[in-house]
Amino acid sequence: MSKKLEGNGFWESSRIIIPEHKEAYLKLMKDRQRRGKPVLDDQELQLIEQALIESYNTRTAVTVTVFSPFDDEVMTGVVTSINTASREVKLFRGEDDFSWIKLEDIISAIV
Structure with missing residues (x-):
């Protein structure tokens, strides 16, 4: 029997990422790269x-x-x-x- 149909394979193989989730994920990754402003003397x-x-x-x-x-x-x-x-x-x-x-x-x- 195919591995896709065993255990959790059925649900794992049918995952879909909608554009809104992709945009939110990319925005989150970009926000994590945000730097703080340096303090100048x-x-x-x-x-x-x-x-x-x-x-x-x-x-x-x-x-x-x-x-x-x-x-x-x-x-x-x-x-x-x-x-x-x-x-x-x-x-x-x-x-x-x-x-x-x-x-x-x-x-x-x-x-």
């Missing part, structure tokens, strides 16, 4: 702020690493605006390409 924060201010004043390019829970994003551009009220900087990266980046999301900046 005061000296590192000052170096980041100095690099951003220097880029703003001299219109030179700065390379900024922006934190993301899954994969950090590295951007290069010129700081064209600093909004102290909302604690954001405007990074101009090309002709019509710019991004507003929150200061608390920046984990490194190099001029």
Whole structure:
């Protein structure tokens, strides 16, 4: 007799994964890979702020690493605006390409 029909084989061979379960499982696996935000000391924060201010004043390019829970994003551009009220900087990266980046999301900046 076939092994599929013996013991629990009948139910084991008829399992089906519906798309909703697959999506939930993949989301759970992705959430398990989530990283925590690194804690920066005061000296590192000052170096980041100095690099951003220097880029703003001299219109030179700065390379900024922006934190993301899954994969950090590295951007290069010129700081064209600093909004102290909302604690954001405007990074101009090309002709019509710019991004507003929150200061608390920046984990490194190099001029």
